[in-house]
Amino acid sequence: MNTFGQLLRVTTFGESHGPAIGCVVDGCPPGIPLAPEDFARDLERRATGRTRHTSARREEDAIEILSGVYEGLTTGTPIALLVRNTDARSRDYAAIAGQFRPGHADYAYWQKYGIRDPRGGGRSSARETTMRVAAGVIAKKWLADRHGVRVRGHLAQIGDIMPRSHDWDAVEGNPFFWPDAAQVPELEAYMDALRKSGDSVGARVAVVADGVPPGWGEPVYGKLDAGIAAAMMSINAVKGVEIGDGFASVAQRGSAHRDPMTPAGFLSNHAGGVLGGISSGQQVVCSVAFKPTSSLRLPVAGLDVDGQVVDIVTTGRHDPCVGIRATPICEAMLALELMDQALRHRAQCGDVGEVAPRIPASAGGRDDG
Amino acid sequence: MNTFGQLLRVTTFGESHGPAIGCVVDGCPPGIPLAPEDFARDLERRATGRTRHTSARREEDAIEILSGVYEGLTTGTPIALLVRNTDARSRDYAAIAGQFRPGHADYAYWQKYGIRDPRGGGRSSARETTMRVAAGVIAKKWLADRHGVRVRGHLAQIGDIMPRSHDWDAVEGNPFFWPDAAQVPELEAYMDALRKSGDSVGARVAVVADGVPPGWGEPVYGKLDAGIAAAMMSINAVKGVEIGDGFASVAQRGSAHRDPMTPAGFLSNHAGGVLGGISSGQQVVCSVAFKPTSSLRLPVAGLDVDGQVVDIVTTGRHDPCVGIRATPICEAMLALELMDQALRHRAQCGDVGEVAPRIPASAGGRDDG
Amino acid sequence: MNTFGQLLRVTTFGESHGPAIGCVVDGCPPGIPLAPEDFARDLERRATGRTRHTSARREEDAIEILSGVYEGLTTGTPIALLVRNTDARSRDYAAIAGQFRPGHADYAYWQKYGIRDPRGGGRSSARETTMRVAAGVIAKKWLADRHGVRVRGHLAQIGDIMPRSHDWDAVEGNPFFWPDAAQVPELEAYMDALRKSGDSVGARVAVVADGVPPGWGEPVYGKLDAGIAAAMMSINAVKGVEIGDGFASVAQRGSAHRDPMTPAGFLSNHAGGVLGGISSGQQVVCSVAFKPTSSLRLPVAGLDVDGQVVDIVTTGRHDPCVGIRATPICEAMLALELMDQALRHRAQCGDVGEVAPRIPASAGGRDDG
Amino acid sequence: MNTFGQLLRVTTFGESHGPAIGCVVDGCPPGIPLAPEDFARDLERRATGRTRHTSARREEDAIEILSGVYEGLTTGTPIALLVRNTDARSRDYAAIAGQFRPGHADYAYWQKYGIRDPRGGGRSSARETTMRVAAGVIAKKWLADRHGVRVRGHLAQIGDIMPRSHDWDAVEGNPFFWPDAAQVPELEAYMDALRKSGDSVGARVAVVADGVPPGWGEPVYGKLDAGIAAAMMSINAVKGVEIGDGFASVAQRGSAHRDPMTPAGFLSNHAGGVLGGISSGQQVVCSVAFKPTSSLRLPVAGLDVDGQVVDIVTTGRHDPCVGIRATPICEAMLALELMDQALRHRAQCGDVGEVAPRIPASAGGRDDG
Structure with missing residues (x-):
């Protein structure tokens, strides 16, 4: 089951140290402009070897488009993407x-x-996530161009x-996707000390989508939030997923949690943009827990064959x-799930216009998870 | 998309106040003893109207088996289950x-x-979960009989x-599925006060599976934990899902999180029984956050059409x-996901016996989430 | 695998002599008018016990709509249909x-x-096809109302x-769905003699769809004709399926088979309305072979357990x-496949309008398989 | 929808004149020996440019295994296969x-x-079928090694x-996969004359599987014959599919069509090895009609954009x-469908042993379609 999605189907393949990794994106609408350069930015954001805070492995991650694009436009046929592995050092693994x-x-x-x-x-290597990010680029593009949806994380x-x-503008300005630029030196010192100690640590990624129209998501088992949960939990090292207030909802009162509605918009977003498994038109808000990597030079008791x-x-x-590089991966999975749901919605309900009354995402205040 | 599962496919239908709710369970192995009485206990655990702490609606929830069972055994053909709605009071909803x-x-x-x-x-009513619990009964039965797997929650x-x-024996002895009998009076007082106030509150359910053999779950997008996450998040009012240590992993060190292995078993279970999306043979541990219900007699700003x-x-x-009655629902979803994964594993890898070395679930200590 | 369709998913259940048969139609667009009476005509066309040329079993086949319809309109949630079995005479089967x-x-x-x-x-009884016909009614309705597509057979x-x-007007005027009224006495005599002999005979059904727009069908494995072939071959007793000229194509020259195109339309329809697995805008033409039933009072060598x-x-x-009653079943399966493909097309390519140049189905002549 | 199969999922990609074609085979059992050489024979059988009776395009069709194989064995992870296009002459197509x-x-x-x-x-080019044949090699191997199933065609x-x-030994000895060696000169003369005339002709392929155990195939919509019908009809240029006696059944009597059973085996095989959508243990027999190719140097009326x-x-x-080269393609599709059904059967019913009574495929006589 190496395929994600119902209608926009992404099938990935490849091992960390095999000859190549790749994916096939099937079900993509025709007419989307697509070129190898489009993948560069997000693959670079995900890549190792760019700062001392990630693995030293350095892959070029140059995408070759093998099919599905003609004269710069998607044709509706499967888009196959390929990246050759070049910096695999399998000798590191002989011992284990x-x-x-x-x-x-x-x-x-x-x-x-x-x-x-x-x-x-x-196959269980995080290298597989390269192709998630690549496929996610296509989804982000379509969501932005067709629906004005923007997916981003920190x-x-x-x-x-x-x-x-919290400052979105800070996020891309440091190697940690951190929304507070003033804390970056603190984080660098923290990571340097951690690396020296030989240990690792967990992380939490927040990922949001703005501009999602109300109506995406399928009751009952195809709920938008159920799909997001599966998408995120399928990423290596993830141990928890929250929508909106998530586990904080446990200690909340209903009178506080439910988001009042006015013609000017919702007055809060505890729900995280999903009601009954269907998007409400508010910002979709998701939070993802990454465990600390287990690959340490500190010894631990294990077994041999x-x-x-x-x-x-x-x-x-x-x-x-591993959470540091996970931001673009979470973005990609959210984008893929949203695009898949958008296509599923269009199949059943058509390209409907505005259903009255439609209210703005938010009546005011910060709204970015 | 009202179907759950890849090979054990549960399709539910029905509205809260329609004539009936039901489900079709397809892909079930033949030869499983099944009778209407088998459903009674779990449906009773989920039902409203049994204590003053849940909704007063009282449905008999008498299951009629319409197909797929012959002379008391499943035949391999689809099992259709039907429950008529009898205590629907739609006049309550005319106003809204x-x-x-x-x-x-x-x-x-x-x-x-x-x-x-x-x-x-x-369709968005929690009444739909009746059929999840019913289908889950079949899955629990098969898991127990064939694999010795036990699914339970609190x-x-x-x-x-x-x-x-924490005392498993206490859980079924109080209306809260609470593992500490001594706290029940406190909970009753808490709920009485809450009900009087007209407000509601969230809850967290823990659900575990013992006896799951190593090897269930499919990389990459069909991971066992990804499936569990989708299963739980598809339940009404769920806002978060954790496997093993979940969000606590964020603040952990890798040296503490990874579970050492010895021939006598794993020395801890931070992973919650899943590694790389595949069961490890340890207890599968899942935690689920339920939001407080929004149906309150306290007024709130809303919109009309x-x-x-x-x-x-x-x-x-x-x-x-709503979390109080959610324990059997979470159990059902975990059981359905596990059985589906078991069938998928058997399809690809066969009914293999023990693959050496196979180690016990745990080398000691409490292991129950 | 008792589900047909990718997006319009029909799941049927029930045994010939069980308490009931039924189906769940999931993925149906909202807003379609639907009432129990809508099913009567096609179920009557398929039913046994109406003439001496079919089985004497007489079921009322009264459809109960259990869900998915509110105030006479489909709501987008699963539509469950139920028919109780009333004239099952299981004693006939005790011996076997x-x-x-x-x-x-x-x-x-x-x-x-x-x-x-x-x-x-x-489960292997033709009684299951009752629910195919019922589900097909919904598909026929949607195809007609939304796309002006008409599905019929003989x-x-x-x-x-x-x-x-060949006279379409004759087809519904005799118990054989026969397009030549003058031959009906001959057919009646033939069937009477056959019945007296205790033997059975095969039949061929032709089913066509008019008004299918070009563009439905998915390369490569989801081809429209591949879907039709599976749909028809899934009907009990079917041994062969043809699209357009079918097996006659084997002896044809390419210069004769290919259908010339003019602005006024195609000049012939050897292709049967499908090119490269995608509808061409011409009449979709399908032919289906039914074997003679094996249930005879003439003895044959068999085995016991x-x-x-x-x-x-x-x-x-x-x-x-059995082929006599198969016409509405083939119609239903063609309608279900077409509607499913229409939804899949809409998902990927949207509710696009006319793509120029679009030519008429046919430049002249009879065009009805 | 460029994926074939439910559990053994083959996703193909690539255009006739794009940089490459390829496929991803997911769900394959682990432990199957696999090397690039394994693909050579069937790809050569399918390839153009080997005789004057097929297209002159000559591709090396050298398979590169990109993933899913480790130390010569499949690992259970997706197997990606790639073939670069080298002899594409797109200038031929500029005009059209x-x-x-x-x-x-x-x-x-x-x-x-x-x-x-x-x-x-x-994408609509027959070049896509290269990857069907490649994937089919894996299925043939598994079917033969694990179940003793042999798939072949003529x-x-x-x-x-x-x-x-009819002589199976003759089939591979001539470029027409023809079972009567004495007719080969006649066929060569026929094809030479046809080629000179600039025209094309249709063909019929027979493909059979020996050794299929009883029990493969899923009622109702996942019938083995329904799957085979879709598999064959998804091949370019196919216009008809028959199982067993196919369209000849239309004119048969039930007393002649039904195959008597004795402890020594079935006495005939009109059914073509499938009863109720499930394999009967007899030879599975399928017949496929290919239309004549439409690509002719003889002019025909068409349209421009x-x-x-x-x-x-x-x-x-x-x-x-095109039918000449289609024999290995039909074999591949039959093998893929059979393997998929075998895995689906194993999922639901397990690796059961012999269910008594099990009778031989045939009590005597020739049994090879």
Whole structure:
């Protein structure tokens, strides 16, 4: 099941240290301008090797479009994208080919398939997310051009550190996708110390979509928020997903949680833009928890394929905080889910215009998760 | 998209105040003993009208098996289950047929379809979850009989109240599915006061599965935890889902989060029983956040179909805490997802026996979420 | 896999002699007028017991709409339809519960499931097609109202007898859906003799759709003709499907087969309205072969569940030519496939208007398969 | 919808004259030996340019395995296969970029998408079938190794010529997949004359599977024969599909059509190995009609994108009988459908052993379509 989506179907393939990774995007509407350059920015945002705070592996991630585009426009046929792997250093993994690393998929894959490709984590490597980001570029483009929808995200927590202020303009100006520029030196020191210690830490990513019209999402099992939850939880290392107020709702009163409606717009957005599984026209707000990576040079008790205890020490190139690079991945998954829902909505209900009464997303105040 | 599951496909139908609700369970293995009585216990656990802490609506929820069972055994053909609605009081809703209630699906359905059945919330009513629980009974049965898997849940938080101790035996002995019997009087007083105030509150449900063998779950987009996340988020009023340590992982170090492995078992279960999207053989642990219901007799600003502001007051029969009855629903969804994954695993990898080395779920200590 | 369709999903359930049969139609657009009476005509056309040329079983086939319709309009939520079985005479089947009838699904079901419901053929009975016809009514309605598409069929061969002329007006005026009224006495005599002989015979149904706009159908595996082929072959007793000239194409030259195009329309329709898996705007033409039913009072060598040879004699009520009642079933399946493809097309390409140049279906001449 | 299969999912991509064609095979069981050489034989059988009787285009069709195989074994993760296009001569198509060729997908694609890649037919080219054959190699291998199933085919008609005898050993010894070696000179003369005339002709392919165990196939809409019908009809140029006696059943009596059963086996195989949509254990027999190709140097009336009539003359390299090369394609599609059904059966019913009584495929006589 390496396919995401019902109508916009993204099928990815490839192992971390195999010859290539790629994807096939099927069901894409025709007539969308698309060129290899379009992928560069988001792939660069996701890539390793750009700062000292991520893994040192450096891939060019040059996208080759193999099909589905003619004279610069999508044709409606499947779009295949390919990236060759060039900086795979499989020798790093020779030592652990016969070992199951705690916190990794090694043991689970072994039990499932009776065989696994140990080089760089094989299929379970975060390298797969390259193609999510690539496919997400197409979805972002279509959402923006056709519906004026904008999808963006930022890091909302590293370890115990949370942003002290929120400025979208700051997010792309630092390697942490951090919305408070003043905190960047603090984060750099934190990460440097962490890296020296040989340990890793978790993170939380916030991702939002503005401009989503009301009506996207399918009751009952195809709810927009259910789709977002699956999309996010399918990303490596994710352990939790929230829509709107999420777990904070547990301690809330109904009189506080429900968002009053006026002709000028909703007065709050505790719901996170989804009611009954269908978009309400407000900002769609999602929060995602990433666990700390388990690939550490600090030893831990693991097993080998003979069932013997071994001290596992991971010496490959790894991220001390996988959540840092996860912002564009979460954006991509949100964009893919939204576009898929938009197509599903259009199938059943048509390209309807405005259904009266339609109210603005928000009657005022900050509205960005 | 009213179907859940890839191979065990549950399609539900029915509105809150329509003539009936029902479901079709397709893909079920043949030869499973099944009788109408099998559904009684879990439907009773989910039902309203049994205590003063839930909605006063009282439905018999008598399941009629319409197909797929012959001489007491499933035949492999679709199992259709039907429950007639008998205690629907649609007059309660006449007043709000032309209004959009804040926090409800009213406005979103209207924008999506241009039409909605306002009686009792129509399709968006929690009444739909009756059939989830019914279908879940079949899944629980198969999981238990064939794989020794046990799925169970409990309430883990109401408002700010959390259990002070954990005893599975206490859970079924009180109307709150609460694992600490000593706290029940406190909860009753809390709920009585809440009901009197006309307000509602959120809740958190913990649901776990013991005995899940390693190997269930499909990389990359069909991950077991991604499926669980979608399953839970598709339940009405859910705003967040966690696997294992969930959002607590954000502030953890990798050296603490990863679960060491020994031949005697894992030494901890921060992962919640899922690694790389595949079950690890440990207890599968999931936590679900329910928002407070928005149906209150306390007025709130809403809109009518003419776009005018109206004071919304909901006078129907409602739950002051929908999370209370949600435990069997969460169990059902976990069971359905697990059974679906089990069938998908069997399709690709066969009914394989033990793959060496296979280690116990846990090397010791409490292991129940 | 009791679901047909990708976006308009029809899930049927029920056994021939169980308490009821039914279906759930999911993904249907909102706002379609729908009432129980709408189903009467096509169900009557398909029903047994109306003439001496079909099985004597007489079911009222009164449709109950359980969900998805509010104040006479579809709401976009699943439409559940139910018909109670009332004239099941299972005693007819007691004798054969332990026998595998040649030409029936008995042995195959037994080998697949290790269990089967022998009463009236259980799930493999043609009674299931009642719900195909019911669902097809919705599709026909939508196709007609929204796109001006008309789906209709007729019998094109019984045994060796073929129509000598073609008049659509004649088709509904005789119990054989036969397009040449003058031949009806001949057919009646033929069927009477056949019935007396205790034997059965095959038939061929032609089904066409007029008004299908160009552009429906998805390359490569979701081709319109591939979908039609699966739809027809999924009907009980079907052994062959043709589009356009079908098997006659084998002996044709390319210069004769290809249909010339002019601004006034295509000059012929050998293709049957489908090019490259996509509708061309011409009449969609399909031909379907039905085998003779195997339920005969003439004995045949069969096996019992102990593997012993037994003489099988079938004494239940059966059709001497199942193809006679198959016309509305084929119509229903074509309508369901067309509507599903229309929704899929709308999802990917939108509710586009006319793409120039668009030419008429036909430049002249008869065009009705 | 460029994906075939429910559990063994084959997604193909690529245009005739684009940089490459490829496919992703997802859901494949782990542990199957697989190497690039495995694809050579069937790709060579399908390829053009090997004899004067097919198109002169000559592609090496060298398969690159991009993923899913580790140390020579499939790992259970998606298998991506890639073939670069090297002999594309797009200049042949410059003249027709603005024209709609009768009998081709040109006009239908244009109406669907509003854009099309005219080079070599783009996505609608038979070049796509290369990847069907490649994926089919994996299915054939698994079916043979695990279940002893053998899939093979032969040409059964060209124009009016039919085999006068049947010898499987002859089939691979001539460029026509013809089962009667003595007729080969006649066929060569026929094809030479046809090619000189500038015209083309249709063909019929017979494809069979031996060794299919009883029980594969899913009632009601997932019937084995329904799947086969869709699989075959999805191949370019196919206009008809038959199972077993197919259209000949129309004129048969039930007493003749039904296949008697004895402990020694079925006494005939009119059903073609499928009863009630489920395999019976007999040889699965399928017959497929291919239309004559429409790409001729003989002129025909067509339209250009301005709606004007133009004389269409096709000067590219084309097959005078596309059916000749279709035998391996039909084999591949039958193998893919069978493997998919085998996995689906295993999911629901497990890897069951023999269900008594199980009888041989045939009690005697020739049994090979």
